[in-house]
Amino acid sequence: MSERGILAFGAYVPQRRLPRKTIADAMAWANPALKAQAKGERAIRAWDEDSLTMAVEAARDCNLADCDAPQTLALASTTLPYADRDNAAVVVEALGLDERINTLDMTTSLRAGTAALANALRAGDGSSLVIASDCREARPASPLEMQIGHAATAMLVGGGDGLLARTLAHRAISRDLVDHYRARGERFDYTVEDRWVRDEGFFKLIPGTVQPLLEEAGVAADNIDHVIFTCPARVATRLCKTLGLTVSALADDLVAQCGHTGTAHPLLLLARTLEQASPGAKILLVGFGQGVDAFLFEATARIADYHPHLGVAGHLEHRREETSYLRYLTHQGAVPVDWGNRAEFDNRTALTALYRNRDSVTGFMGGRCEKCGTVQFPSTRICVNPECRELDTQEPVSLSGVKGKVKSFTEDWLAYCPNPPMQYGNVEIEGGGNILMEFTDCEPGTLAIGMPVEMRFRIKDVDARRSFTRYFWKPTPVEA
Amino acid sequence: MATGISDKVVILGMGCARFGERWDAGPEELMLEAFTEALDDAGIERDQIEAGWLGVFYDEQSVGKSAIPLSMALRLPNVPVTRVENLCATGSEALRGATYAVASGACDIALALGMEKLKDSGYAGLPERTKGSFDDLWMPNYTAPGAFAQLASAYSARTGIAMDDLKQAMAHVSWKSHQNGALNPKAHLRKAVSMEQVLNAPTVAHPLGLYDCCGVSDGAACAIVTSPEVARSLGKRDLVAIKALQLAASNGTESGHASWDGSYTLTTRTAAKRAYKEAGIENPRVEIDLLEVHDCFSITELIVMEDLGLSEPGAAPKDILDGVYDRDGSVPCQVDGGLKCFGHPIGASGLRMAYEIYLQLLGRAGERQLDSPSIGMTHNLGGIPIRNIASVSVFGLAS
Numbered sequence: 001m002s003e004r005g006i007l008a009f010g011a012y013v014p015q016r017r018l019p020r021k022t023i024a025d026a027m028a029w030a031n032p033a034l035k036a037q038a039k040g041e042r043a044i045r046a047w048d049e050d051s052l053t054m055a056v057e058a059a060r061d062c063n064l065a066d067c068d069a070p071q072t073l074a075l076a077s078t079t080l081p082y083a084d085r086d087n088a089a090v091v092v093e094a095l096g097l098d099e100r101i102n103t104l105d106m107t108t109s110l111r112a113g114t115a116a117l118a119n120a121l122r123a124g125d126g127s128s129l130v131i132a133s134d135c136r137e138a139r140p141a142s143p144l145e146m147q148i149g150h151a152a153t154a155m156l157v158g159g160g161d162g163l164l165a166r167t168l169a170h171r172a173i174s175r176d177l178v179d180h181y182r183a184r185g186e187r188f189d190y191t192v193e194d195r196w197v198r199d200e201g202f203f204k205l206i207p208g209t210v211q212p213l214l215e216e217a218g219v220a221a222d223n224i225d226h227v228i229f230t231c232p233a234r235v236a237t238r239l240c241k242t243l244g245l246t247v248s249a250l251a252d253d254l255v256a257q258c259g260h261t262g263t264a265h266p267l268l269l270l271a272r273t274l275e276q277a278s279p280g281a282k283i284l285l286v287g288f289g290q291g292v293d294a295f296l297f298e299a300t301a302r303i304a305d306y307h308p309h310l311g312v313a314g315h316l317e318h319r320r321e322e323t324s325y326l327r328y329l330t331h332q333g334a335v336p337v338d339w340g341n342r343a344e345f346d347n348r349t350a351l352t353a354l355y356r357n358r359d360s361v362t363g364f365m366g367g368r369c370e371k372c373g374t375v376q377f378p379s380t381r382i383c384v385n386p387e388c389r390e391l392d393t394q395e396p397v398s399l400s401g402v403k404g405k406v407k408s409f410t411e412d413w414l415a416y417c418p419n420p421p422m423q424y425g426n427v428e429i430e431g432g433g434n435i436l437m438e439f440t441d442c443e444p445g446t447l448a449i450g451m452p453v454e455m456r457f458r459i460k461d462v463d464a465r466r467s468f469t470r471y472f473w474k475p476t477p478v479e480a
Numbered sequence: 481m482a483t484g485i486s487d488k489v490v491i492l493g494m495g496c497a498r499f500g501e502r503w504d505a506g507p508e509e510l511m512l513e514a515f516t517e518a519l520d521d522a523g524i525e526r527d528q529i530e531a532g533w534l535g536v537f538y539d540e541q542s543v544g545k546s547a548i549p550l551s552m553a554l555r556l557p558n559v560p561v562t563r564v565e566n567l568c569a570t571g572s573e574a575l576r577g578a579t580y581a582v583a584s585g586a587c588d589i590a591l592a593l594g595m596e597k598l599k600d601s602g603y604a605g606l607p608e609r610t611k612g613s614f615d616d617l618w619m620p621n622y623t624a625p626g627a628f629a630q631l632a633s634a635y636s637a638r639t640g641i642a643m644d645d646l647k648q649a650m651a652h653v654s655w656k657s658h659q660n661g662a663l664n665p666k667a668h669l670r671k672a673v674s675m676e677q678v679l680n681a682p683t684v685a686h687p688l689g690l691y692d693c694c695g696v697s698d699g700a701a702c703a704i705v706t707s708p709e710v711a712r713s714l715g716k717r718d719l720v721a722i723k724a725l726q727l728a729a730s731n732g733t734e735s736g737h738a739s740w741d742g743s744y745t746l747t748t749r750t751a752a753k754r755a756y757k758e759a760g761i762e763n764p765r766v767e768i769d770l771l772e773v774h775d776c777f778s779i780t781e782l783i784v785m786e787d788l789g790l791s792e793p794g795a796a797p798k799d800i801l802d803g804v805y806d807r808d809g810s811v812p813c814q815v816d817g818g819l820k821c822f823g824h825p826i827g828a829s830g831l832r833m834a835y836e837i838y839l840q841l842l843g844r845a846g847e848r849q850l851d852s853p854s855i856g857m858t859h860n861l862g863g864i865p866i867r868n869i870a871s872v873s874v875f876g877l878a879s
Contacts, residue, residue: 345608353613384736408634412626412685424620438620449637
């Protein structure tokens with residue numbers, strides 16, 4: 001493998017955290033064994049998040065400023081909102097990337113994240129943006145409901161001088177070991193006894209892949225500084241002993257903080273490890289799911305100078321507790337709450353209008369008047385500034401990174417919103433514009449005039465009749 | 481040089497249906513109820529009407545497109561009829577059409593009728609509707625109370641008046657209108673309420689509680705207009721003349737530019753300035769004897785008192801609490817009960833307001849009659865604060 005590796009990374013973990021005790025308190029009547037797992041918490045998506053919005057946010061968390069534009073974008077997930085619509089293409093538009101890019105949705109295995117990483121590492125030249133994002137659902141009171149979590153990770157992969165970590169070796173095997181599956185159209189996994197998965201899966205397939213990987217790289221097992229497994233902690237410890245790896249080198253699996261985040265999880269742990277790694281550190285990463293992907297990386301001197309915007313650590317710190325198991329279930333779509341007749345409103349999307357306005361809606365492109373400098377949304381041919389009103393002076397300007405402040409707001413209990421009250425208001429944006437917007441990640445009673453906000457890519461609404469999800473940008477309050 | 485419409489058109493007759501949850505009446509019955517009264521009042525034959533304007537907002541749930549339903553319900557003599565829609569200023573827009581027809585000399589007698597059948601929607605509040613294929617893609621799915629509640633937070637921030645103090649003044653607005661509505665047999669809500677009831681009501685859209693919001697009703701109101709000469713030839717002596725009819729529409733400044741601070745209605749200011757000029761009013765606080773403003777929400781009434789130049793900037797809450805706009809105050813406002821007690825059947829409201837001014841100027845308001853007013857004003861605000869149309873109309877006794 002030529003000298004390729006990781007050029008940048010970022011992560012996204014939704015702010016909402018559901019304590020496992022909350023699940024056990026609600027559902028132990030059905031499954032008393034839940035009580036034994038009632039430790040820690042799992043990250044859960046807000047009602048207006050899905051794998052696609054989280055993917056966009058993970059990519060935005062990367063510090064891509066000094067990097068060349070990627071030639072490929074691979075989006076890995078088992079929970080993509082669309083089965084036939086290029087989900088990655090939505091990410092490309094939301095990120096404002098050059099449309100001359102290869103896009104690829106990688107799905108149908110929890111190994112899709114590491115598989116996408118492997119593909120990118122094996123690519124000839126140019127860089128690839130690999131994003132893994134998952135928000136798996138589980139049946140209420142199932143063991144899986146306790147274990148899983150929602151998150152996304154992005155990695156810019158390529159070659160050249162800017163590597164944060166170089167790849168020393170990679171090996172993969174494919175094996176149709178059906179530890180769980182989800183058929184087309186099903187919401188929940190069908191799972192089998194974990195003891196079989198442990199004995200025939202983890203304990204056989206992982207050593208069978210890692211052993212030759214270390215031999216190929218010529219690196220002794222006890223020289224590995226960071227070991228990343230996504231299997232249960234006790235399994236991971238025993239794998240270390242089997243393989244001669246140092247048990248203390250095992251990376252925190254973050255299950256206590258956010259749960260197992262599916263395709264995103266190996267990459268999330270890699271990102272967390274890179275946040276802590278010293279130059280020269282050797283990192284073993286193992287992904288599992290109908291086979292194994294094993295990687296050996298070595299951190300470069302540049303690792304000390306790279307910082308994602310929030311990173312894994314920052315996102316894990318930004319938490320708000322979900323106290324209602326029923327609200328969590330409702331937002332999973334498991335409780336058919338009566339939202340009243342008002343929610344019957346037909347919100348069919350004119351796809352022709354969406355296509356015409358995709359730069360505005362998905363890419364959040366506004367205009368900046370060349371004459372008066374006013375930044376405005378939506379961009380129209382005549383400047384919105386009453387003192388200017390010039391024709392055809394708008395230059396496209398990306399507003400996804402724009403700072404704003406709250407000019408007015410309300411908490412509306414009448415408007416249909418899956419997490420009432422719906423909070424919205426006028427936002428004054430840097431450059432002199434104003435936009436009426438819906439706020440997100442914002443507790444009722446906390447908004448105030450003048451509060452600074454930043455923009456997030458979120459679900460605007462869902463046309464339930466036609467299963468169409470609409471996306472737009474929403475401001476969220478940030479510290480001044 | 482345009483001379484405006486002041487004193488060129490007078491009201492020959494007016495009518496107003498009983499507003500309320502009119503489960504008994506469809507659009508046709510509501511239109512006919514208002515029209516019959518107006519025709520009696522005018523003292524003319526139906527076939528003397530030469531043109532008609534129908535104001536309906538939610539055509540999709542009452543009469544459908546066009547003004548043909550007006551012509552059919554009233555059995556008009558195949559005259560030209562036009563359906564107009566200008567959000568909450570729809571009723572005033574219908575009156576404008578009829579007034580302009582007479583002022584232009586195109587016809588002698590014209591009809592303006594505003595009607596809305598809201599209570600076939602099956603739920604409380606205004607029906608949900610599309611905002612347009614592009615705006616649906618990005619604008620929040622706001623409601624009317626939520627959109628107008630924005631004014632309160634921005635006004636509080638601009639003036640430094642604490643929200644709790646602002647809430648007191650807003651509560652007084654609703655308290656006063658309920659006092660007035662209780663006296664009006666055509667109002668939907670005819671019960672006085674206490675300040676405590678208003679202040680302790682459940683929140684609809686912060687900071688607006690239930691009593692900060694106007695009712696939702698069915699209703700219709702109607703005006704028959706003509707020239708002063710024709711009116712006199714028909715034997716009419718006391719005449720109410722239209723002194724000004726002005727509309728102002730947003731052009732994107734409020735919704736898109738930071739120069740608007742969110743705490744006032746730009747279009748009301750513009751329309752008022754034009755209307756005062758057209759009517760020859762120099763000091764509205766002194767010259768206006770009564771007015772009906774667009775109190776869709778208590779905060780709207782509070783803020784437009786400043787936009788109409790009646791209260792000094794930042795002084796509306798104090799004026800309101802001092803009783804300036806109560807029925808015994810110096811500028812009585814909503815003496816009929818306002819949108820608060822009539823509800824807001826959108827197409828009808830502008831003409832319903834004009835109806836009260838008409839009755840008051842002619843001394844025919846019964847229990848509600850004020851002491852010989854001579855100039856009255858109506859105001860509508862259609863849409864939401866960031867994007868709206870304001871109408872300001874002035875009426876006075878013809879000299």
